[in-house]
Amino acid sequence: MRNKDLGTAGTGFHDWYWQRISAVFLLFSIPVLMGVLLLTYNGNISFETLNIALTHPISKTLCNLFLFAMLIHIWTGLKVIVEDYVHTTAMRVFVLNVLLVMLAGFAFYMTYHIWAELAYTFNCIPCGGG
Amino acid sequence: MKMNNKQPPLSPHLPIYKWRLTMFASIAHRMSGVFLVLTMPMAFWLLLSMSHGKIMYAYGLSWLQSSTGTVLLWLMCVALFYHLINGIRFLLLDIGKTDSREAMKLSAKIVVFSTIIFALVLAVKI
Amino acid sequence: MCCRVGVTIMSEKVKLEIYRYNPEQDDKPYMQSFEVPVEKPGMKLLDALNYIKWHLDGSLTYRRSCGEGVCGSDGLNINGVNGLGCITAIEGLKQPIQVRPLPSMDVVRDLVVDMQHFFDQYKQIKPWLQSSTPKPEHERLQSPDERAELDGSYECILCGCCTTSCPSWWWNGDRFLGPAALLQANRWLKDSRDDATGERLDDLEDSFKLYRCHQIMNCMEACPKALNPTKAINDIKRSLAKRKV
Numbered sequence: 001m002r003n004k005d006l007g008t009a010g011t012g013f014h015d016w017y018w019q020r021i022s023a024v025f026l027l028f029s030i031p032v033l034m035g036v037l038l039l040t041y042n043g044n045i046s047f048e049t050l051n052i053a054l055t056h057p058i059s060k061t062l063c064n065l066f067l068f069a070m071l072i073h074i075w076t077g078l079k080v081i082v083e084d085y086v087h088t089t090a091m092r093v094f095v096l097n098v099l100l101v102m103l104a105g106f107a108f109y110m111t112y113h114i115w116a117e118l119a120y121t122f123n124c125i126p127c128g129g130g
Numbered sequence: 131m132k133m134n135n136k137q138p139p140l141s142p143h144l145p146i147y148k149w150r151l152t153m154f155a156s157i158a159h160r161m162s163g164v165f166l167v168l169t170m171p172m173a174f175w176l177l178l179s180m181s182h183g184k185i186m187y188a189y190g191l192s193w194l195q196s197s198t199g200t201v202l203l204w205l206m207c208v209a210l211f212y213h214l215i216n217g218i219r220f221l222l223l224d225i226g227k228t229d230s231r232e233a234m235k236l237s238a239k240i241v242v243f244s245t246i247i248f249a250l251v252l253a254v255k256i
Numbered sequence: 257m258c259c260r261v262g263v264t265i266m267s268e269k270v271k272l273e274i275y276r277y278n279p280e281q282d283d284k285p286y287m288q289s290f291e292v293p294v295e296k297p298g299m300k301l302l303d304a305l306n307y308i309k310w311h312l313d314g315s316l317t318y319r320r321s322c323g324e325g326v327c328g329s330d331g332l333n334i335n336g337v338n339g340l341g342c343i344t345a346i347e348g349l350k351q352p353i354q355v356r357p358l359p360s361m362d363v364v365r366d367l368v369v370d371m372q373h374f375f376d377q378y379k380q381i382k383p384w385l386q387s388s389t390p391k392p393e394h395e396r397l398q399s400p401d402e403r404a405e406l407d408g409s410y411e412c413i414l415c416g417c418c419t420t421s422c423p424s425w426w427w428n429g430d431r432f433l434g435p436a437a438l439l440q441a442n443r444w445l446k447d448s449r450d451d452a453t454g455e456r457l458d459d460l461e462d463s464f465k466l467y468r469c470h471q472i473m474n475c476m477e478a479c480p481k482a483l484n485p486t487k488a489i490n491d492i493k494r495s496l497a498k499r500k501v
Contacts, residue, residue: 148336
């Protein structure tokens with residue numbers, strides 16, 4: 001465990017800060033998401049209601065913001081875990097970058113999903129509204 | 131006396147350290163977080179898909195109401211509830227509230243036991 | 257009530273299991289059982305260790321000095337929790353009492369661990385007054401309020417119970433400064449006579465040195481002086497946020 005003092009990297013504050021900013025945003029948005037999911041599960045939210053509630057441009061914008069807050073929170077959280085348990089620099093760089101690519105891919109895909117209404121894209125079925 | 135150059139043993143840590151509630155509250159925050167990383171994006175995707183088409187809605191609902199869906203939904207809600215209220219506990223500490231020794235221990239008790247109650251109530255109500 | 261449950265009587269014996277390792281003889285550490293008579297009411301764990309050393313096995317090795325919780329020499333892992341042997345009463349401890357060295361340290365012999373790295377980390381936070389004002393004739397004065405800011409920090413005896421109880425320090429102790437050093441870092445940040453606050457904060461802003469703390473609070477639970485290193489670390493994080501946001 002003997003080591004020299006290598007000085008400070010000046011890092012860490014931003015991870016800590018953004019983890020908390022995204023946490024506050026999620027604090028208000030996640031209960032809404034879970035409430036909607038539970039009510040849908042219980043049959044209290046019909047397709048028509050869900051469709052109107054989630055495809056309105058304002059709710060799409062909110063969904064997109066929620067997505068980014070969630071991804072920031074996931075990234076900062078997983079980064080801390082990787083830094084805790086992965087002990088070589090090479091492995092850390094590898095794991096963190098794989099995670100970053102996966103999360104970025106998910107961000108693009110979900111943004112498309114939010115705005116393009118995939119049901120149409122897959123030609124599934126005409127939507128309830130139209 | 132013979133010379134001894136071997137590496138000294140490291141004294142035992144995790145396997146022998148007594149579990150304290152605050153320690154459990156911290157590791158549970160991490161474990162529920164990892165579980166939510168795996169399930170939350172899925173739930174979000176599912177809900178969006180269900181809002182986009184009638185057939186997806188029907189598929190999604192029948193999957194949600196299947197036993198796998200129900201158990202996953204319950205687990206996710208419990209993990210979320212815990213992560214949420216322990217998250218509030220951590221945020222309060224960050225802004226310098228409830229950070230006496232007694233408050234730290236009491237708040238750990240509150241979050242753990244209210245999660246147990248929430249899990250039981252949800253298991254009955256779901 | 258007080259005299260029935262858990263109170264040991266004079267002739268009673270206490271069972272202990274003690275971590276043993278002699279680098280000259282043993283390939284690996286092992287636990288050894290001892291039975292020690294209760295010689296006096298209010299007997300402490302250190303008294304039991306002394307009894308073993310003086311009457312049963314003179315080779316048992318441990319550190320102790322003042323025997324009253326001031327010097328910080330006999331930090332031990334007692335029944336899974338870190339504490340000082342000299343102020344931990346035998347009474348109320350579950351038997352056999354498991355006594356091990358402070359966790360995640362290089363064992364020199366039996367209960368004695370190598371504290372070098374711990375004190376190196378203490379040195380890293382520059383635990384001395386750094387003032388830019390000329391040296392006064394007598395002393396640097398503080399108001400009672402300024403002095404009260406140091407309550408909860410100055411009492412630390414550097415026994416190592418907190419730092420070696422911290423899982424974050426177990427996994428990343430080569431870089432994470434640990435609760436004891438950070439409590440002291442905060443002590444100098446709060447000292448009204450110190451003028452190096454900026455440099456001290458610069459030295460702490462590091463995701464490994466400081467931000468490994470995840471509110472596990474083992475340090476707070478282990479501290480024999482009832483201090484709160486977790487709070488001190490959060491204070492430092494807030495100080496960093498204040499000058500940055």
